[in-house]
Amino acid sequence: MALAWAGGALAQGLTALARVDAGASAVRDVPGGAELVLGLSQPVPYRVFTLDAPRRLVLDFSEVAWDGLVAGRFDRAEAVLGVAVGAFRPGWSRMVLELGRPLAVRGAEMQTGAGAVVRVTLQAVTPEAFAAGSGVPESALFALPEPVAELPQARTRPTGDRPVVVALDPGHGGIDPGAERGGAVEADLMLRFARELREVLIRAGFEVVLTREADIFVPLEMRLSLARAGGADLFISLHADSLSEGRASGATVYTLAETASDIASEKLAERHDRADLLAGIDLTDQDDVVAGVLMDMARLETAPRADRLADALVAGLQSNVGRMHKRPRLEASFSVLKAADIPSVLLELGFLSSDHDLENLLSPDWRARAALGVRDAIRVWAAEDAAEAALLRQ
Numbered sequence: 001m002a003l004a005w006a007g008g009a010l011a012q013g014l015t016a017l018a019r020v021d022a023g024a025s026a027v028r029d030v031p032g033g034a035e036l037v038l039g040l041s042q043p044v045p046y047r048v049f050t051l052d053a054p055r056r057l058v059l060d061f062s063e064v065a066w067d068g069l070v071a072g073r074f075d076r077a078e079a080v081l082g083v084a085v086g087a088f089r090p091g092w093s094r095m096v097l098e099l100g101r102p103l104a105v106r107g108a109e110m111q112t113g114a115g116a117v118v119r120v121t122l123q124a125v126t127p128e129a130f131a132a133g134s135g136v137p138e139s140a141l142f143a144l145p146e147p148v149a150e151l152p153q154a155r156t157r158p159t160g161d162r163p164v165v166v167a168l169d170p171g172h173g174g175i176d177p178g179a180e181r182g183g184a185v186e187a188d189l190m191l192r193f194a195r196e197l198r199e200v201l202i203r204a205g206f207e208v209v210l211t212r213e214a215d216i217f218v219p220l221e222m223r224l225s226l227a228r229a230g231g232a233d234l235f236i237s238l239h240a241d242s243l244s245e246g247r248a249s250g251a252t253v254y255t256l257a258e259t260a261s262d263i264a265s266e267k268l269a270e271r272h273d274r275a276d277l278l279a280g281i282d283l284t285d286q287d288d289v290v291a292g293v294l295m296d297m298a299r300l301e302t303a304p305r306a307d308r309l310a311d312a313l314v315a316g317l318q319s320n321v322g323r324m325h326k327r328p329r330l331e332a333s334f335s336v337l338k339a340a341d342i343p344s345v346l347l348e349l350g351f352l353s354s355d356h357d358l359e360n361l362l363s364p365d366w367r368a369r370a371a372l373g374v375r376d377a378i379r380v381w382a383a384e385d386a387a388e389a390a391l392l393r394q
Contacts, residue, residue: 018044018061021115022068027077033103034079036120038095040064043116048108052134055099057122064093079103079122084279086175088217094175096279102130157389158233164382165207167232169336170194171239171272174217175279179242181352187215189361190238193349193371197238200371206378217279220272224339234309234378235344237336240361241268242353249354250325251317251370253310254346256303256338257331265332268348272334305343309381313347316377320369321360343385347374 024039036057045062066085074083074097081098088094103122111117125133158164170190172178178186191212198208209230211223218226227235243264260266314328325348337344349370350357360366 017063017065018042018116019065019067020069022070022073024117025069025073027074027080027097029077029079030121033106033121033123034077035122036074036097036118038118038120040116040118043110043112046110046118047137048105048120049137050099050103050105050130050134051136052131055102055130055134057097057099057103057105057120059095059118059120060088061093061095063087063091064095066093066095084175086177086217087173087215088175088279090214090216094217094279096175102127104130104133157392158382158386159390160383160386163205163207164233164378165209165231166201166378167209167211167227167230167235167342168194168197169211169223169227169235169237171237171336173212173215176217179240179352181242181358184352184358184362186240186242186352189240190349191215193361193367194238196367197371197374200368200375201378204375204379219279220335223336224342227339227342232342234381235337235339235342236313236374237334237344237346238349239272239346240349240352240357241271243268243351248325248351249357250323250328251321251350252325252328252330252348253313253317254330254332254334254337254348255306255310256334256344258333260330260332262327262330265330269332269334272336302340302343305385306337306345308384309343309377310345312377312381312384313345313374314377316375316380317370317373319376320373321366 019041021039021041025037027034027036036059038059044064047060049058050056051058069085074080079100081100083098084094084096086094099122102125104125106121106123108118108120111119170187170193172187172190174187176187178190180186191214194210198210201208209227209232211226212218223237224235248264254265260269310329314324318324318328332346334346337346350361352358352361360370
């Protein structure tokens with residue numbers, strides 16, 4: 001692991017946006033390792049570290065616009081399997097290189113002049129040495145949410161005596177744009193729909209929490225934490241993926257299951273989880289067997305409620321937008337649905353790989369009707385859920 005702050009304390013005060021010089025940026029294989037060269041329009045604070053499982057090189061900047069950068073300039077090297085760039089937190093940008101073999105950071109420097117050049121040299125090491133030297137450094141505190149003065153009190157199920165709180169989760173964002181086609185970006189489309197849906201729900205008397213309000217990256221676990229902090233009674237993750245397999249089209253509602261309904265659903269869940277890894281999130285210490293058992297017990301109550309929410313969404317969307325996916329109710333092991341205490345569903349509004357779905361997602365009229373369908377569904381679900389909760393309390 002290496003930490004490099006460009007130019008010491010003086011450079012840490014540099015906060016203006018730098019732009020990448022794609023023509024002066026590349027990764028190349030060199031004897032005994034590899035070298036990354038990144039051209040920038042001006043110096044900015046930066047840091048470098050590595051993560052294991054999978055092996056990644058992570059560079060954070062405050063901050064860089066990645067316009068014009070072509071990933072192919074990086075993943076042509078044998079040392080690099082793939083690259084992701086984008087916003088990571090407000091004021092911070094991230095580049096993640098997926099490494100093809102264990103390469104430790106031997107040196108990192110920023111050379112300044114008319115612009116700036118970041119040069120990172122990587123040296124081949126054993127897998128054991130790479131793992132031992134990898135991890136998020138203490139300086140990663142900027143990536144963590146601000147501590148709260150008080151944790152929100154646990155909320156009981158609503159029985160109609162207070163507004164229902166809906167958590168809307170626009171998928172992807174920042175360094176993880178999601179599916180892209182013809183200039184349409186999943187992260188942008190879902191944020192726009194979430195904002196439109198929020199207005200519809202607020203007018204209907206609901207309270208709404210958004211897991212992100214801008215084009216920034218939010219890890220899957222943090223999305224659930226934000227929903228809890230907002231006192232959410234239900235959680236809807238919004239997506240519009242792209243499938244190379246088959247010709248899937250139409251809206252689909254997913255609930256959590258260990259075994260996916262089909263191969264396409266399984267691959268979608270894997271792709272969503274992989275997004276956190278490729279964005280440079282350290283997941284090596286997130287296995288807790290005891291917590292897992294407790295969550296399974298809690299899901300005995302929330303799983304049926306999530307199923308009813310999914311069924312209501314299918315009915316509401318069918319009434320307002322008509323045609324949906326040929327199998328509008330599916331299951332898969334999406335990590336973002338694993339909150340044991342909140343009924344959670346994932347709504348694929350459509351697939352960018354479908355011409356028809358893309359046209360719908362770009363249509364203000366279709367989105368408005370879809371938002372009304374979601375509103376109607378939540379109304380039905382909330383009334384039924386409150387009636388059941390009242391019976392259970394008697």
